[in-house]
Amino acid sequence: MSNTNLKKLSEELGLSISSVSKALRDSYEISAATKKRVLAMAEKMNYQPNPFASSLRRKKSITIAVVIPEIANNFFALAIDGIQLVAQQKGYHVLTYLTHENFKNEESTIKHLQGGRVDGVLISLCRDTDDIQHLVSLHETGVPLVFFDRVPERMECPTVTTDDYESGFKATEHLIQAGCKKVACLSLSNYLSITHKRMKGYEDALKKHQIKVDPKLIIQCTNDNGTNLQLIKKLLSRKDRPDGIFATVEKLAISSYYVCNDIKLKIPEQIRIISFSNLRTASLLAPSLSTITQPAFEIGKESASLLFRMIEKKTFGNRIDKIVLKSSLVQRNSSK
Amino acid sequence: MSNTNLKKLSEELGLSISSVSKALRDSYEISAATKKRVLAMAEKMNYQPNPFASSLRRKKSITIAVVIPEIANNFFALAIDGIQLVAQQKGYHVLTYLTHENFKNEESTIKHLQGGRVDGVLISLCRDTDDIQHLVSLHETGVPLVFFDRVPERMECPTVTTDDYESGFKATEHLIQAGCKKVACLSLSNYLSITHKRMKGYEDALKKHQIKVDPKLIIQCTNDNGTNLQLIKKLLSRKDRPDGIFATVEKLAISSYYVCNDIKLKIPEQIRIISFSNLRTASLLAPSLSTITQPAFEIGKESASLLFRMIEKKTFGNRIDKIVLKSSLVQRNSSK
DNA sequence: AAAAACCTTGAAAACGTTTTCGTAATCCGG
DNA sequence: CCGGATTACGAAAACGTTTTCAAGGTTTTT
Known part of the structure; x- marks a missing residue:
């Protein structure tokens, strides 16, 4: 085990425990010569201070x-x-x-x-x-x-x-400017401040462009991927399905891609997608994914x-x- | 600060420190009634044991x-x-x-x-x-x-x-069976056992199919992405460029994709790629990436x-x- | 030469637990 | 009611550091 402690070190050196401790911590109280000796011996005996004793004391x-x-x-x-x-x-x-x-x-x-x-x-x-x-x-x-x-x-x-509000706003506006009339929002949580802000940005962007906020287009997703896939599939299979998706977190965009592949929805022709994401392969996806990338x-x-x-x-x-x-x-x- | 310790707890309870400690650790030496009292007080005073004292002692x-x-x-x-x-x-x-x-x-x-x-x-x-x-x-x-x-x-x-050897073998053989004649191997390190094994599998698969191992097709990549991109670009720009890539780690496959996009090499028509990878978006890439996926x-x-x-x-x-x-x-x- | 200052070291307490051991107090059978 | 077992608790040492304080020794000052 990690056996060498200050006591052994001090015995070996013929010094007191306190002196050795002080030498190792480079205290002014210890002479240069002694410090050198102590350091050498500590190295030789592979001394590693006990972090718990140290933490307890300090x-x-x-x-x-x-x-x-x-x-x-x-x-x-x-x-x-x-x-x-x-x-x-x-x-x-x-x-x-x-x-x-x-x-x-x-x-x-x-x-x-x-x-x-x-x-x-x-x-x-x-x-x-x-x-x-x-x-x-x-x-x-x-x-x-x-x-x-x-x-x-x-x-x-x-x-x-x-800047979650601004990002949500910009992302949504970007979809609208690309031609979307019905932008859905995939949200992660009811409670988190970030989703509130991102959704507020989303709503304000819609309002700015005279689009009514439609609660049916705001999907509260869960923590289960399977459920999310179903929710998104349901959303995208509706007759009045959205023509744009704003995903507030990466995994919901990924799920959306899977659903689109599944039900043969063309991105971006039939549905445009933008998402918060730090995916390094965003530009390699089919099609490449537009992202809001957080630093x-x-x-x-x-x-x-x-x-x-x-x-x-x-x-x-x-x-x-x-x-x-x-x-x-x-x-x-x-x-x- | 986190102020309540065994001493305060024991004083409050009119017990000794050791009894309190034992009660908290559910020792047989302490009566059920006392344990209950101690637990209640510990809860009330929001007692959290000091991990360093405990670690030091135990x-x-x-x-x-x-x-x-x-x-x-x-x-x-x-x-x-x-x-x-x-x-x-x-x-x-x-x-x-x-x-x-x-x-x-x-x-x-x-x-x-x-x-x-x-x-x-x-x-x-x-x-x-x-x-x-x-x-x-x-x-x-x-x-x-x-x-x-x-x-x-x-x-x-x-x-x-x-099973790195087998995986390297299978991946390489898969490329050969798909039609590759010149399979390159992108390696991460000279020292690691896993790359040695994966490469041994690669080499043995080539040999099995009477393909000579060409050292020029084995690229030792670095820890710098930029350098790797250059190395791969150089490899794929050669007249006698490979028609297959076996990437021993994910990021080298990603880099290969970037290079292929850059120099307009069609995957898989002009070059086939397979890689060790845990990318969740492998199937969403353009084109979808064949992988050896480790659990x-x-x-x-x-x-x-x-x-x-x-x-x-x-x-x-x-x-x-x-x-x-x-x-x-x-x-x-x-x-x- | 005595006093003051400084330099170097050591003894011991402290940090908050855990655990060993000792010891009252209670219990029980004979 | 006595001896031994059992139960319930406390005193104190130990874990390995850090740090305060005291003290011995040397150098400098007066």
Whole structure:
């Protein structure tokens, strides 16, 4: 086992434990010569400090937690990438938790994090999180907390998001300008602020172009792919089917493609599609998929940076940062 | 802060610290009535045990580490998903580390893990890992270690892999049977066991069909996408260009698609492509991509399960498990 | 030459648990 | 009612660090 500790090291060196500890932490109290000796011996004996003893004593874990709905998802994978980059630079460890879009999981995960296991938490809510008591409670214990992308609607807290309203507006307007008269909206959740904003953009774009918002064209999708396929198939099989689809998340666009293949609907001739997406193969699809692409990697980086500012107390007292990044609309053939 | 600890709890209850601790851990030494009182008070005071004190004392972290080259990668994202599933069931925490295909990162990460921070490690090597001294060293400190997919060639250790040789063979033979005479192989690394095996399958399939292995058709790609695009473009622009591509990893197939679009090579008419891939949109590409699909999620699950068997010492003394799962070849239009 | 300042080290407490061991108090059969 | 078993709890050590404080020794100042 990992056996060499300060005690053994100090015995080997003929020094006290405290001196060895101080030498290793490069304290001014220790002479250069001694430090050199200690470092050499530590190297030789392959000393690795016990992180738990250290964390216990210093009340710091050098660890952050990332809580996300899923990982097999291009957006979140990229966000994690950005988070890890910053964490690695700071020398922090990253604990990852998946809620699988399940509120109970999110709740229990957050509760566990109250024990001091981490110095800060990055979180993107799950699709049916409405009650945020668990997060308020975590916040009250003093753990720095940053939300990214899927942020709570009614909580004063630091967030990193994108211009969801504008993106929803632009995407919808783009479809209208391409010729769509009946644009459907595929939504992920009833609760999430991001879907509210994206849908508000969608509705306002319709209104701007004198198109009435038709509730039948707004589909609340579920967390089950099979069900979603059925919902979309039903939508697209109607006589008065839409001629455009605005998908608020990537997987719903993918499902739409499958349904169109299935029922032989031509994209974009019979139905135009645009979607929020971080798919790297968007331009290789048949047809290439028009996307609103969120800067997922940057979102991760910004969130982590913000969190570390809070951890290091570099952020002003009770200042609450709300960072908003811009998504980019990329027109491709699915909306021509 | 997370302030309530055993001491406060015990004072509030008029019990000793040890009794409270034992009550919370449901020890037989404590009466049912007392346990009930303690549980109630712990709930009321929102007690969360300090994980570091506990880990320090018990010499267990209830945490595993996952070390992978990258996360924005369908294979690894799915594998992590499987790992997390098992870890969550076991009540373990998961620390994730990205090496970004950089050996130095891998080395230092592994070194840090020797301090006892985790009870076990799951790792997929990075593309240029040749020297495995750091892993031998970790293993020697007694930390259970399971390799998945990208495993070391010369080390006696538990692994979870797929039938890479057979898959490489089948994929290549499939291209030959589709009519290819000159099949190129896009490889990721010189060192990895998986690429060796996949390439051996490739070579043996060629030999079986009396096709000479042409070193000029075997391209060692790099870790830089731009460079890879150039390498592939050069390969496909030659007069004696190949009529088939066997890509050993997904991103090289994607790059090939881009190059073919760029230089107007028709897939599959002028060049057929098959690739290892976990792309969920493989069937939606233009043309749909033939794939060898690894059971990434299952690989994650199996690796984690194996690791936990080792952690729980349920695995026989020095028995070394080598689990091999089957990949599936899915023919689509890119190799018609 | 004594006093003050500095440099280097060590002893010990503390972080919050877990666990071993000891010990009252109760119980039960003979 | 006595001896042994059982039940329910507490005291204290231990895990491996970090940090405060004291102290011995050397150098500098007066």
